[in-house]
Amino acid sequence: MLRPQDSPTRERKRLDGVWLFRFDHADEGLAGRWYAGALRDARAMAVPASYNDIFTDLAAREFVGAAWYQVEAFVPRGWTGHRIVLHFESVTHHATVFAGETEIARHSGGYLPFEADITEHARPGERVRITVRVDNTLTWQTIPPGVVSTSRSGERTQRYFHDFFNYAGIHRSAWLAARPPVAVDDVSVVTGFDGATGLVDYAVAIAGGTVEVRARLSDADGMVVAEASGPNGRLEVANAVAWRIGHGYLYDLAIRLVDGERLLDEYHLNVGIRTVAIDGARLLLNGEPVYLRGFGMHEDHVTLGKAHNDAMWLRDIECLKWIGANSFRTSHYPYSEDVLDLADREGLLVIDETPAVGMNTALAAGTAVDSRSATFSPETINDETQAIHGQVIRDLIARDKNHPSVVAWSIANEPESHTEAAEAYFRPLLEIARSADRQRRPVGIVNVMLAPYGMCRVTPLCDLVMINRYWGWYVQTGNLPSAMAAARRELSGWAREGKPIIITEYGADTEPGMHRLPADPWSEEYQVEYLDAMHAVFDEFEEIVGEHVWNFADFATRSGITRVGGNKKGLFTRERQPKMSAHNIRRRWLSPPGKPGRG
Ligand code: BDP
Numbered sequence: 001m002l003r004p005q006d007s008p009t010r011e012r013k014r015l016d017g018v019w020l021f022r023f024d025h026a027d028e029g030l031a032g033r034w035y036a037g038a039l040r041d042a043r044a045m046a047v048p049a050s051y052n053d054i055f056t057d058l059a060a061r062e063f064v065g066a067a068w069y070q071v072e073a074f075v076p077r078g079w080t081g082h083r084i085v086l087h088f089e090s091v092t093h094h095a096t097v098f099a100g101e102t103e104i105a106r107h108s109g110g111y112l113p114f115e116a117d118i119t120e121h122a123r124p125g126e127r128v129r130i131t132v133r134v135d136n137t138l139t140w141q142t143i144p145p146g147v148v149s150t151s152r153s154g155e156r157t158q159r160y161f162h163d164f165f166n167y168a169g170i171h172r173s174a175w176l177a178a179r180p181p182v183a184v185d186d187v188s189v190v191t192g193f194d195g196a197t198g199l200v201d202y203a204v205a206i207a208g209g210t211v212e213v214r215a216r217l218s219d220a221d222g223m224v225v226a227e228a229s230g231p232n233g234r235l236e237v238a239n240a241v242a243w244r245i246g247h248g249y250l251y252d253l254a255i256r257l258v259d260g261e262r263l264l265d266e267y268h269l270n271v272g273i274r275t276v277a278i279d280g281a282r283l284l285l286n287g288e289p290v291y292l293r294g295f296g297m298h299e300d301h302v303t304l305g306k307a308h309n310d311a312m313w314l315r316d317i318e319c320l321k322w323i324g325a326n327s328f329r330t331s332h333y334p335y336s337e338d339v340l341d342l343a344d345r346e347g348l349l350v351i352d353e354t355p356a357v358g359m360n361t362a363l364a365a366g367t368a369v370d371s372r373s374a375t376f377s378p379e380t381i382n383d384e385t386q387a388i389h390g391q392v393i394r395d396l397i398a399r400d401k402n403h404p405s406v407v408a409w410s411i412a413n414e415p416e417s418h419t420e421a422a423e424a425y426f427r428p429l430l431e432i433a434r435s436a437d438r439q440r441r442p443v444g445i446v447n448v449m450l451a452p453y454g455m456c457r458v459t460p461l462c463d464l465v466m467i468n469r470y471w472g473w474y475v476q477t478g479n480l481p482s483a484m485a486a487a488r489r490e491l492s493g494w495a496r497e498g499k500p501i502i503i504t505e506y507g508a509d510t511e512p513g514m515h516r517l518p519a520d521p522w523s524e525e526y527q528v529e530y531l532d533a534m535h536a537v538f539d540e541f542e543e544i545v546g547e548h549v550w551n552f553a554d555f556a557t558r559s560g561i562t563r564v565g566g567n568k569k570g571l572f573t574r575e576r577q578p579k580m581s582a583h584n585i586r587r588r589w590l591s592p593p594g595k596p597g598r599g
Pocket of ligand 1: 162163164332413414468505550567569
C-alpha cells in the first residue's frame with residue numbers, strides 16, 4: 001500500500017480537524033447503527049489526537065472499549081473517473097470504518113496504515129459521512145498484548161505489560177485520495193554502488209492493468225540523472241552522492257505509467273543511495289563502520305498523547321541534532337511515516353520496531369507483575385497471536401522498506417526469550433522479516449535483562465545483539481562500581497557472539513530539578529554519573545556499535561508505584577528541555593571521531 005500523495009495524476013485531501021466523538025459505554029453502537037446517521041449526543045474531538053488527555057475526568061482518560069468518531073467530508077468535484085480511497089495512517093488499536101451506511105474496512109493494529117476503496121460510496125462533488133468505531137482493547141491476540149478484566153460491578157480494567165500509557169484514538173492523518181484506474185500499486189528499491197556509480201534497482205507493481213513503466217531519477221537539484229523502463233529495472237547514477245549520517249541526500253524517483261505518450265499515473269519516491277551490512281561485529285553503512293549514538297524514543301506529548309504533530313517532531317529532531325545523536329529506535333511501535341521522512345532528510349539512522357512490546361508476563365515497568373500466566377501458551381500468546389505478529393512484520397516492512405534511514409528491524413521489545421516456547425515463537429518470525437525485506441537489513445529482537453547472556457534462546461538467532469540493561473538502576477541500584485562490574489561481566493559474554501552489539505536501552509529515572517550530593521538515584525547528579533559509568537564500560541568493547549539511552553524524553557505511563565508522573569528516564573523533560581545529563585552526553589557525542597563515543 002502506497003501512501004497517498006499529490007502528483008500530476010493524483011490528489012489527496014486531509015480530513016484532519018474537529019470530528020464528532022462519543023464513548024460507547026454499553027457497546028451498543030454497532031447494533032444501534034450509530035453510523036447510519038449523524039452521531040447523536042456527540043462532543044468535539046481533535047483528529048489527529050489521543051482522546052485520553054483531552055478529558056479532565058479519570059473515567060474518560062482511562063476508558064476501555066469502543067468510542068465513535070464521525071466527520072462529513074466533500075469529495076472534490078474533479079475526482080470523477082478516479083478510484084477514491086479512504087486512508088488512515090493510524091487508528092489505535094482497532095478500527096471499523098463506515099462510508100455512509102456501509103462498512104468499508106476493519107483493521108487491527110494501532111500503528112500502521114490501512115485503507116479502503118470507497119469509489120462506490122462517494123460521489124465527486126458530494127458529501128460522504130465517515131464514521132469510525134475505535135476500540136482500544138488489548139488482548140492476548142493483539143500486538144501489543146493485554147488483558148481486560150471485568151469487576152463484579154461491571155467495570156472493565158485494561159492491564160498491559162508495557163511501560164507507556166495505552167493512548168487511543170485517531171493518531172495520525174486521515175485522507176481521501178484519488179488514484180487513476182490504472183495506478184502504481186507498489187514500488188520497492190534496493191540501492192548499492194559499483195565504484196562511484198550508484199545503483200538503484202527498482203520493482204513496480206501495477207493495479208488495474210498492464211502498461212508501460214518508465215522510471216526517472218533526478219538529483220536534489222531536479223536534474224535527471226538516470227532513466228530506465230519496465231516494471232523492474234536498474235538506474236545507474238554516475239558519481240552518485242551517497243546517503244550518509246548527517247547528510248540525507250535524496251534523489252527523486254518518478255515512476256510513470258504510460259500508454260503511448262498518454263500519462264496514466266505518476267508516483268514519486270525519495271531515494272537515498274546507501275548500503276547497510278554486517279561484517280563480523282561491525283555494522284557498516286556504505287562499507288564504513290558506524291557507531292550509533294541516540295535514543296529509544298516515544299511518540300508522546302502533553303495533551304496530544306500519541307498523535308503525530310509536525311512541530312513537535314521538528315523540535316525533537318532539533319534536540320537530537322543539538323545533542324549529537326545520529327540515530328534512534330522507534331520504541332515501541334512504528335512511528336508516523338512523516339518521522340521517517342524527516343530522518344531520511346536529516347541523515348539519521350533508525351532501528352524500526354514493531355508494536356510487539358510487553359510479551360513478557362514477568363515484567364512491566366521494571367517490576368514483576370504477573371507471574372501467574374505463562375507468556376506463551378494456548379490461552380495466552382498463541383499461534384493466532386504469532387500469525388498476527390507475522391502480518392504486522394510484513395506490514396511494517398511493506399510500509400518502511402524504502403526509507404534509507406531504516407537500517408535494522410526490531411521485531412519485538414523485551415519479549416520472554418529464555419524459554420523453548422519463545423524460541424518456537426520467534427524463529428519463524430525472524431525468517432518472515434528476512435524474506436520480506438529485499439534490502440535484507442539486519443533483523444533482531446531487543447533482549448531483556450531477564451534473559452542475560454547464556455540464557456537467551458532468541459538473540460543467538462538474530463543478525464545483531466540488541467540489549468536493554470539497567471545495571472545501576474533496577475539492579476545494583478545506586479551502586480555504580482558494582483553496576484560497572486555486572487556490565488563488564490555480561491558484555492564480555494555477548495562480545496563472544498562475534499556480532500555487533502547495540503545497547504538499545506540503559507537509563508536512570510531523574511526528577512528534573514532534584515539535586516543530591518553525593519549523587520543519589522532520581523537526582524540529576526545520579527543520571528550524569530550513571531551514564532558516565534556505563535560509557536566507561538561500553539568503551540572497553542569494540543563489539544559495541546551503538547548506545548541508545550533510555551529515553552530521549554520523559555513520557556506518560558499508567559500510574560503506579562514506580563512511576564512519578566510518568567517515566568522520568570528522559571535526558572529531556574516531556575516539554576523537551578534538557579536535564580543536566582543532556583549537556584554531559586552532548587560533550588561525549590560531539591567529541592571528535594576516535595574519542596569516547598567514537599564521533
Ligand atoms: C524496559 C522497557 C521500556 C521501559 C524501561 C523502563 O523496554 O519500555 O520504559 O524498561 O523501565 O523494560 O524505564
